[in-house]
Amino acid sequence: MIDVKWQYLILAAVFIAAIALSLWTATRVDMRDIEQSLTNVSEEGHEGVIEGGNVPLYIGIVVALFFIAIAAIVYLSKYR
Amino acid sequence: MAHIHLPDGVFSLQWVIIWWALALAVLAIALLVARRQTFTTQRLTTAALLAAVSFSISQVNIPFAGGVHMNLTPLIGILAGPAIGSLIVLIVNILSAAIGHGGWGLIGANTIVNVSEVVSAYYLFYYATRRFELFTRGAVAAFGGLLVGNVLSVLIIVISGIQGSTLSGSALLVFTLQVPLLNLVVAVGEAILTGFVVEYLGKVRRDLLALRDLAGD
Known part of the structure; x- marks a missing residue:
């Protein structure tokens, strides 16, 4: 090495x-x-790519990621 | 990071169909390989999260040279493997086209480009750099994978030609070669990010980096 x-x-x-x-x-x-x-x-x-200032879409992405993360954590905690 | 940002109508219908057909053939192979693998809940969840993260980060503009972006395809290759990774990049490309990030007709070409990044990063990480330290492995895999994807995207544009453009052949090649050169900055950033992610995962969840043993890719 x-x-x-x-x-x-x-x-x-x-x-x-x-x-x-x-x-x-x-x-x-x-x-x-x-x-x-x-x-x-x-x-x-x-x-x-999205030009700077497309706030609604950024918020949408963050909200979507938030729910996906919660769903993933619940799923993992249940079946892991 | 390598992504053909051209709208529909730039490639002729003939080339749109050819790239789509090639992409579907690659995805069919990926599905056949995936059928032979073992799927755990954790692996599927990781794939879903990688798709979400890749799509999100590819929509964020980095204000360099008129706008570039990351897409974390090498990390997809390292964490999901070539078979599942190929399906992830297809989903990311469909979602991207749905919001105008590249044309619908170019999903086939973009999928081929991203699959090349996923596959080359996977093999660089799990085979070519095994004797190196984790950060180096992640960074080299990401940088190498992105270089392959960028070169392939240029070749696809040159082979297809641009409808209505006076540039073609070697002139088009020289012109479009500027794209990978501009993308080098993002490739370096993405390589360092991938290196840190891989090094961190190596400390807290080493099992996520044992894909070669688990998946049998």
């Missing part, structure tokens, strides 16, 4: 290189440019 210190050092080096490459790319282009170039989707009609 490789020493843990070396595992972390190699991981850190790879991750730093990946982040640097990604940041360099981000200075030249962004996801919206790419998607709009490919689809001619208008800026308002951006297809994809």
